[in-house]
Amino acid sequence: MVGPITLLATAVVLPAAAAGVLRRLLRTSMVLSLPIGISALLVNLFFFPGGSEVLLRLGPVTATREGLELALQVLARILAISGAITLFYLTTRPAELVVDLERRGVSPRLAFVANASVQTVPAMVDRASAIIAAQRARGLDTEGSIAQRARGLVPIVGPVIMGSIAEVEQRTMALEARGFTRPGRRTLLWHPADSGAERVARWLLVLTVPALLVARSAGWLDLLG
Amino acid sequence: MLVLEAVSYRYAGAERPAIRQVSLTLDKGEVLGVVGPSEAGKTTLCLVASGLAPRAIRGAMDGRVLLDGADTTALPMHEMAARAGICFQHPQTQLSGICGTVFEEIAFGPMNLGLQRDDVVVRTWDALDVLGITALAERDPMQLSGGQMQLVAIGGLLALRPAHLILDEPTAQLDPGGTRLVGECLARLAAGGASILITEQKTDLLERICGRVVVLEKGGIVAAGPTDEVLAAAGLAAMGVAAPSRVRVRRALAGAGFGDGAIMDALH
Numbered sequence: 295m296v297g298p299i300t301l302l303a304t305a306v307v308l309p310a311a312a313a314g315v316l317r318r319l320l321r322t323s324m325v326l327s328l329p330i331g332i333s334a335l336l337v338n339l340f341f342f343p344g345g346s347e348v349l350l351r352l353g354p355v356t357a358t359r360e361g362l363e364l365a366l367q368v369l370a371r372i373l374a375i376s377g378a379i380t381l382f383y384l385t386t387r388p389a390e391l392v393v394d395l396e397r398r399g400v401s402p403r404l405a406f407v408a409n410a411s412v413q414t415v416p417a418m419v420d421r422a423s424a425i426i427a428a429q430r431a432r433g434l435d436t437e438g439s440i441a442q443r444a445r446g447l448v449p450i451v452g453p454v455i456m457g458s459i460a461e462v463e464q465r466t467m468a469l470e471a472r473g474f475t476r477p478g479r480r481t482l483l484w485h486p487a488d489s490g491a492e493r494v495a496r497w498l499l500v501l502t503v504p505a506l507l508v509a510r511s512a513g514w515l516d517l518l519g
Numbered sequence: 520m521l522v523l524e525a526v527s528y529r530y531a532g533a534e535r536p537a538i539r540q541v542s543l544t545l546d547k548g549e550v551l552g553v554v555g556p557s558e559a560g561k562t563t564l565c566l567v568a569s570g571l572a573p574r575a576i577r578g579a580m581d582g583r584v585l586l587d588g589a590d591t592t593a594l595p596m597h598e599m600a601a602r603a604g605i606c607f608q609h610p611q612t613q614l615s616g617i618c619g620t621v622f623e624e625i626a627f628g629p630m631n632l633g634l635q636r637d638d639v640v641v642r643t644w645d646a647l648d649v650l651g652i653t654a655l656a657e658r659d660p661m662q663l664s665g666g667q668m669q670l671v672a673i674g675g676l677l678a679l680r681p682a683h684l685i686l687d688e689p690t691a692q693l694d695p696g697g698t699r700l701v702g703e704c705l706a707r708l709a710a711g712g713a714s715i716l717i718t719e720q721k722t723d724l725l726e727r728i729c730g731r732v733v734v735l736e737k738g739g740i741v742a743a744g745p746t747d748e749v750l751a752a753a754g755l756a757a758m759g760v761a762a763p764s765r766v767r768v769r770r771a772l773a774g775a776g777f778g779d780g781a782i783m784d785a786l787h
Contacts, residue, residue, distance in 0.1 A: 406615075406617060461612050468613040471605045471676075472628040472676075472679065480633055483640070
């Protein structure tokens, strides 16, 4: 448990605080890891095989001390993973990521798909709210009991998805008409700032991984324990 | 010069061809208007002229489309893009959707062509300048009005510096303000010597910018000639194409007995 928590503190919380996104990071990664975190906690706490020190009995299941330790360890790992992912998204602009990927040789089509999937979310939300308004104007019930709302979802989801698919043809034509299907590299107008310090930090991080692996297999530290 | 020689096009799965035996010529520096009721084949004509049909949309084509003497079926699409730019009705679906600023959106085409960075920048500023939208350069394209978005879409084409522009009802989805905005830009482009093939329901716009107009009905050309004559023809209204307001006012005045005199002269 010490390992993931050390990682969480040094690799996630400190950089997030330095970037000024700590509060948003905590909120987002909590929400992200809540469902899987709770289930992992319960499963490991109550179903750890062969625990000896009983903490609590609830009918057929027993919580043991060993189970609790494992549960907390798994939870700490989940938090470290979701925290790292959240930190990445909070501090990286999609446009910069895509330009940089393309600069490093990722195919323009792949970069386009990655970028478009992020950028079309607001457009989908707009489309959905327009369709909801249109369907309500024709008497669709979007309020009331959960069963009623679930029924109301069908005539909304259909048009949202069908509409997006119909748009794909027009978008494809527009892209082709603008030379997107040309083979070879595209011109890039700019690339994200990449200072020497950042480059050094990146390489240090990359080198840290084998260093930690060596240290652990040599028994010098028990970070993952 | 863009030449269509007896072109017919039938979409895959369709029973009848969308256009039949259409022949027309768009000379260098000419603005040619195409009018006709819905489903007359106007969009198909644009798609065929731009090379998108049959490349991007499946179907069978007869006849030939020649761009400056070269058969378009032999050219890859990205080479077509640099020769004949096409603009569609819907402003949103023509934007790449991945650019954070209008500048990047307009630079998207030249970037695809892999041009030198400086060249891309010059072309982009030129396109912004010609359309009078340099003030929008830093804006988010998705936050613009419909008319502004359409101008950005046209700007994206102009930056490719095609010899021909093909515009498929560029003001169809726009409000009167947006229509005026786009119309003024097209008039400026036309005056600057661009070769434009434009389909449009709004005949007032065509009257302003076109030298010649052809009328398309049920996939075939039924009339062609100088703009004034074609748009003033009596049969147009029956097809669902409204005559330009100048023509309608003249008719209304004539119907009310003001056939001669100063008012009529002023309208000619």
